[in-house]
Amino acid sequence: MRPSEITKLLAGADDAGLFSAADALTRQNFGLEIYLRGIIEFSNHCANNCRYCGLRRANRGLARYRMDVDDILVATALAGEVSIGTVVLQSGDDFAYSKEDIGRIVTGAKASSGVAVTLSLGDRPAADLDYWRSCGADRYLLKMETFDEALYARSRPGLTVADRLGRIETLRAAGYEVGSGIITDLPGMTLDILARDLLRLAELDLDMIAAGPFVPHPDTPYGAEAAGSVLIALRAMAILRxxxxLANIPSTSALSALREGAREQGLTVGANVIMPSLTPETVSAAYNIYPGKNAFRADAASRVEAARAAIRRVGRLPSTAVGGSKRRRRHG
Known part of the structure; x- marks a missing residue:
């Protein structure tokens, strides 16, 4: 598709055709199965000052926490107990954890539960990334948010598109399944920018890709900006499919933060992954990237069961599989 064609679809030129085609393609390659990834958000400290994120360094109103390694391992063990095939270890860019700390968590999670381990820890040095891969980490998520250089520089002060893309290539070279994504309706983003972002994301030929809507956080410089459109985010997901x-595409929690039931709807327009939180209830509310994140106040097992119920409500089947990259298997 050309950028102009994508822009028209983002503007609503053919929602019925777009959503139907994306759903049919998802069913063709994944059947009715939806993979579950259990997220453990183990630290809300962050060295960065992104203008859209509630974890930003300058947010003095956020109660900060760090889980210790043993408590993180207890949370990873829960994945096996609730039959989830993948755990996602996520934090802000928090360098208080050494590469050995993270390595111990990776090896412990794989030994106790036999899960696939996805890391989402931000911009770490290549030596750390290589070390964690040698410890058994399977995947790494590193969001772009946008490829537009001016918008990126404004939204992520002091950081560049080129550096982020370079780290994605480092991850690929290290042998990870690599994932990235964008924020739709990020303040300053036009439909033309979003169309180009979707094409750039697709051109990276990644194992996992995501598009989630902008949700304003009141304690950030973007707090007074308008929330993103759920419909545009759903269109973006369908276009990505x-x-x-063959990419794994999650239906993001940001959708449900803006509209009840929107995350379930995402499973019918191209998504094949949903990611319930396994973060302990004692700290989960403080992983406050945006309002509504981890809003479901319950123990982790109940959150997983709620996710499975949501999957069934839209006629899909919750999978217990690891859910590895079909793209990688197809390409050898």
Whole structure:
């Protein structure tokens, strides 16, 4: 698709056709199965000052926490107990954890539960990334948010598109399944910018891709900006599916933060992954990237069961599989 064609679809030129085609392609490659990834958000400290994120360094109103390694391992063990095939270890860019700390968590999670381990820890040095891969880490998520250089520089002060892209290539070279994503309706983003972002994301030929809507956080410089459109985010997800038939695509929690039931709807327009939180209830509310994140106040097992119920409500089947990259298997 050309950028102009994508822009028209983002503007609503053919929602019925777009959503139907994306759903059909998802069913063709994944059947009715939806993979579950259990997220453990183990620290809300962050060295960065992104203008859209509630974890930003300058947010003095946020109660900060760090889980210790043993408590993180207890949370990873829960994945096996609730039959989830993948754990996602996520934090802000928090360098208080050494590469050995993270390595111990990776090896412990794989030994106790036999899960696939995805890391989402931000911009770490290549030596750390290589070390964690040698410890058994399977995947790494590193969001771009946007490829537009001016918008990126404004939204992520002091950081550059080129550096982020370079780290994605480092991850690929290290042997990870690599994931990235964008924020739709990020303040300053036009439909033309979003169309180009979707094409750039697809051109990276990644194992996992995501598009989630902007949700304003009151304690950030973007707090007074308008929330993103759920419909545009759903269109973006569907377009990503058409451009990336074999990629794993999550239906993000940001959708449900803006509209009840929107995350379930995402499973019918191209998504094949949902990611319930396994973060302990004692700290989960403080992982406050945006309002509504981890709003469901319950123990982790109940959150997982709620996710499975949501999957069934839209006629899909919760999977217990690891859910590895079909794109990688197809390409050898």
């Amino acid at each position: 058409l451009l990336n038939p």
